Amino acid sequence: MVGIVIVSHSAKLAAGVRELAAEMSGPDVRLELAGGLDEPEALGTDAVRVAEAIARADSDDGVLVLMDLGSAVLSAETALDLVTPEQRERVLLCEAPLVEGAVAAAVAARLGKPLAEVAKEARGGLQGKTAHLGAGEPASPAPPGAAIPLEEGLTLRLDIRNPLGLHARPAARFVQTAGAFDADVGVTNLTSGRGPASGRSLNGLATLGVRQGHEILVSAHGPQAAAALAALAELAGRDFDEELAPAAAPAPTVFPTPSPAAPADAEAPLSGLPGAPGIASGPARHLRSAALEIPTGSSGDPEAEWEALEQALVLVRAEIVAVRESVAAGAGQYSAAIFDAHLLFLDDEALLGPARRAIFEEGLNAAQAWHAAAEAVAADYRSLDDDYLQARAEDLTGVARQVVAALTGDAATPSLVAPAIVVAADLTPADTAALDRELALGIATAAGSPTSHSAILARSLGIPAAVGLGEALLAVPEGTVLLLDGDAGVVYVEPEPALTRDGRLVEVVANIGSPEDVPAAIANGAEGVGLLRTEFLFLERDSMPSEAEQYATYKRIAEGLEGRPLILRTLDVGADKPLPYLPVRAESNPFLGVRGIRLALARPELLETQLRAALRAAAEYPLKVMFPMVATLEEYRQAMSVLARAREELEQAGTATPEALEVGVMIEVPAAALAAELFAPEVDFFSIGTNDLVQYTMAAERGNASVAGLADGLHPSVLRLIRIVADAAEGHGKWVGVCGELASEPLAVPVLVGLGATELSANAPAIPAVKEAVRSLDARAARALVERALGLSSAPEVRSLLEGEPAEPARTPT
Numbered sequence: 007m008v009g010i011v012i013v014s015h016s017a018k019l020a021a022g023v024r025e026l027a028a029e030m031s032g033p034d035v036r037l038e039l040a041g042g043l044d045e046p047e048a049l050g051t052d053a054v055r056v057a058e059a060i061a062r063a064d065s066d067d068g069v070l071v072l073m074d075l076g077s078a079v080l081s082a083e084t085a086l087d088l089v090t091p092e093q094r095e096r097v098l099l100c101e102a103p104l105v106e107g108a109v110a111a112a113v114a115a116r117l118g119k120p121l122a123e124v125a126k127e128a129r130g131g132l133q134g135k136t137a138h139l140g141a142g143e144p145a146s147p148a149p150p151g152a153a154i155p156l157e158e159g160l161t162l163r164l165d166i167r168n169p170l171g172l173h174a175r176p177a178a179r180f181v182q183t184a185g186a187f188d189a190d191v192g193v194t195n196l197t198s199g200r201g202p203a204s205g206r207s208l209n210g211l212a213t214l215g216v217r218q219g220h221e222i223l224v225s226a227h228g229p230q231a232a233a234a235l236a237a238l239a240e241l242a243g244r245d246f247d248e249e250l251a252p253a254a255a256p257a258p259t260v261f262p263t264p265s266p267a268a269p270a271d272a273e274a275p276l277s278g279l280p281g282a283p284g285i286a287s288g289p290a291r292h293l294r295s296a297a298l299e300i301p302t303g304s305s306g307d308p309e310a311e312w313e314a315l316e317q318a319l320v321l322v323r324a325e326i327v328a329v330r331e332s333v334a335a336g337a338g339q340y341s342a343a344i345f346d347a348h349l350l351f352l353d354d355e356a357l358l359g360p361a362r363r364a365i366f367e368e369g370l371n372a373a374q375a376w377h378a379a380a381e382a383v384a385a386d387y388r389s390l391d392d393d394y395l396q397a398r399a400e401d402l403t404g405v406a407r408q409v410v411a412a413l414t415g416d417a418a419t420p421s422l423v424a425p426a427i428v429v430a431a432d433l434t435p436a437d438t439a440a441l442d443r444e445l446a447l448g449i450a451t452a453a454g455s456p457t458s459h460s461a462i463l464a465r466s467l468g469i470p471a472a473v474g475l476g477e478a479l480l481a482v483p484e485g486t487v488l489l490l491d492g493d494a495g496v497v498y499v500e501p502e503p504a505l506t507r508d509g510r511l512v513e514v515v516a517n518i519g520s521p522e523d524v525p526a527a528i529a530n531g532a533e534g535v536g537l538l539r540t541e542f543l544f545l546e547r548d549s550m551p552s553e554a555e556q557y558a559t560y561k562r563i564a565e566g567l568e569g570r571p572l573i574l575r576t577l578d579v580g581a582d583k584p585l586p587y588l589p590v591r592a593e594s595n596p597f598l599g600v601r602g603i604r605l606a607l608a609r610p611e612l613l614e615t616q617l618r619a620a621l622r623a624a625a626e627y628p629l630k631v632m633f634p635m636v637a638t639l640e641e642y643r644q645a646m647s648v649l650a651r652a653r654e655e656l657e658q659a660g661t662a663t664p665e666a667l668e669v670g671v672m673i674e675v676p677a678a679a680l681a682a683e684l685f686a687p688e689v690d691f692f693s694i695g696t697n698d699l700v701q702y703t704m705a706a707e708r709g710n711a712s713v714a715g716l717a718d719g720l721h722p723s724v725l726r727l728i729r730i731v732a733d734a735a736e737g738h739g740k741w742v743g744v745c746g747e748l749a750s751e752p753l754a755v756p757v758l759v760g761l762g763a764t765e766l767s768a769n770a771p772a773i774p775a776v777k778e779a780v781r782s783l784d785a786r787a788a789r790a791l792v793e794r795a796l797g798l799s800s801a802p803e804v805r806s807l808l809e810g811e812p813a814e815p816a817r818t819p820t
């Protein structure tokens with residue numbers, strides 16, 4: 007146990023200090039006195055008496071010497087010349103205040119703390135009083151940041167403006183700054199009364215619970231005390247180098263109610279808190295960290311264990327620096343600074359001290375010692391009445407885990423192999439930073455909070471995240487499709503079809519161009535495929551794909567859809583998309599030439615082969631067919647007779663065909679839209695190809711940048727054509743879908759649904775947002791909106807209406 011020597015001009019004062027300290031610490035502490043002179047009652051100090059007291063107090067653990075003032079300091083210094091060199095090495099003359107220092111030191115010594123920590127406690131002894139009385143305040147209040155000289159040292163009062171107070175990043179900047187000077191820096195939270203804590207210990211500082219609006223007292227002792235305070239004042243003036251930005255918004259205090267966008271009759275979603283904004287959909291992939299194995303055996307050689315720990319710390323430091331660099335490159339320095347705090351954990355005496363003692367005094371191995379030290383500090387964090395600081399425990403355990411993994415050679419961070427929504431109990435910042443951003447579609451955690459560093463990182467990395475979703479999340483089977491709404495902090499398990507607020511079902515399906523597109527479509531929540539562009543099978547090859555080849559491919563796609571519906575659009579080629587093995591006459595205006603159904607009818611054997619393959623697949627899977635570029639009812643009828651022929655041939659050959667095949671017509675040509683009433687009795691459905699419908703309605707070639715402004719699917723003239731189709735369909739009990747690009751635009755969704763579309767076929771990445779747009783609209787209100795849109799005269803006006811902005815009158819006749 008560390009011994010303590012009290013040096014005072016007054017023997018009575020020294021005795022009184024011992025009495026007080028012993029009262030606080032108990033009688034076991036060795037408190038030796040060097041008070042007064044040989045003559046009774048004489049005031050003064052004597053180096054010989056000090057040296058004798060040191061000798062009495064001495065043990066292998068060292069001696070702390072506390073002095074009152076003036077010659078007491080000189081006598082103590084002289085006494086060092088009078089003790090043996092071995093003793094001198096173990097003696098520390100401490101500048102702490104005598105009474106408070108002795109009490110604090112005695113308590114620390116009684117707890118078995120090493121000499122350095124006993125001295126630290128002694129130095130901090132005054133801060134409770136300063137915190138309580140606000141000592142150091144001059145007659146007129148000093149401005150925040152001003153250094154105030156005190157007898158015991160220098161102090162500084164600071165108002166904290168950072169939204170999350172002195173959380174890890176600003177605290178790390180504080181500790182780094184304080185640590186750069188030869189000075190002991192103490193911090194007390196004057197607002198909460200917590201402290202003092204060392205300003206050179208991240209853990210010490212963080213556990214003061216300094217929040218926005220709190221005032222702290224910083225005191226410094228030592229040769230560079232003034233410089234340290236000046237630097238800290240400057241740092242505080244810069245808000246500890248923190249962007250006071252919304253990214254660090256305080257944790258919401260109320261739990262969100264389930265998203266209002268949630269369909270009333272859908273399975274209840276998992277409700278948590280917003281982690282990072284955005285919507286993501288994909289299969290659940292559980293990332294479970296392997297259970298942390300803490301080896302129990304020890305080499306029996308404390309030096310070797312300590313060295314192993316030091317090496318592990320070096321390794322983890324390098325790992326954290328590498329992650330920091332990659333985060334800095336991807337998300338900027340601000341987010342990367344999270345890892346500065348992690349680096350400081352590796353140096354923090356509050357962890358190293360206990361770990362060192364556990365190794366050298368308790369004989370624990372390096373992993374046990376480090377784990378125990380980290381758990382103890384993490385428990386302190388968790389016990390704090392402050393969400394933000396509680397979340398720091400996870401940072402610390404994450405880093406501790408890395409160190410243990412470095413010691414045992416295990417992998418600390420689990421990884422992802424395919425696109426998925428990451429599901430985990432919680433993620434450390436290192437886990438989050440290590441996620442492959444191509445594969446991590448979203449993050450869902452059972453625990454965690456919006457202020458966790460993982461959530462902050464997810465926001466910076468642009469990965470939608472919902473946190474605090476509860477234990478039920480962990481029971482979701484692997485691969486289950488999840489729809490994650492990071493803004494609402496909600497996860498829908500096996501999301502149901504999108505329903506409007508007033509309960510109207512809108513099927514949201516995908517546009518695909520090959521079997522390879524199927525997984526992404528499903529991952530994004532597609533309820534099927536609304537447009538399979540079959541051209542992929544025909545282009546870039548030198549001969550027609552056979553019926554067998556086509557059948558195999560359609561079957562593969564349908565199989566991949568696992569029972570979801572598939573609409574196959576028959577071949578849409580022509581001079582705009584020429585096939586090398588199908589020479590067509592050059593056309594000066596191929597979009598108005600022999601393309602789509604026109605070519606198919608000109609070469610019916612091509613269409614027949616394709617329809618045979620489609621019929622065979624439709625016998626086994628929910629497959630529908632639709633024809634592109636139909637302008638006249640006659641074309642549709644001809645196509646239907648080719649279909650009838652194909653069916654007949656198959657049936658004659660004894661090949662299975664579906665009892666009924668649903669057949670639709672694409673509405674891409676204004677003539678067909680205008681004649682929808684004629685088509686409606688004969689078709690099963692309409693699918694509106696807005697890309698071509700806009701091109702032909704506006705006479706604005708698709709892909710021609712010069713007329714791109716005209717080619718807007720929200721132009722009222724296009725909407726009027728869609729309305730004609732929707733009305734005709736409704737009158738005959740048929741359904742209408744939209745498969746052009748307009749269906750991938752969330753802004754257009756209220757109009758399309760308001761017009762009567764019950765199916766929207768979108769590009770896979772747009773599907774979550776399209777679904778969200780459906781869920782947030784009211785179909786009746788959407789109808790009213792359509793009426794207003796149809797009364798406008800330009801696409802920009804319609805866009806303004808939909809964006810909720812006042813519509814500006816059209817300046818151009820668009």
Ligand code: PEP
Binds near residue numbers: 745
């Ligand atoms: C369309 O024209 O809107 C459509 C979906 O077909 P494509 O883009 O393949 O011409």
Ligand code: MG
Binds near residue numbers: 634697
């Ligand atoms: Mg088209």
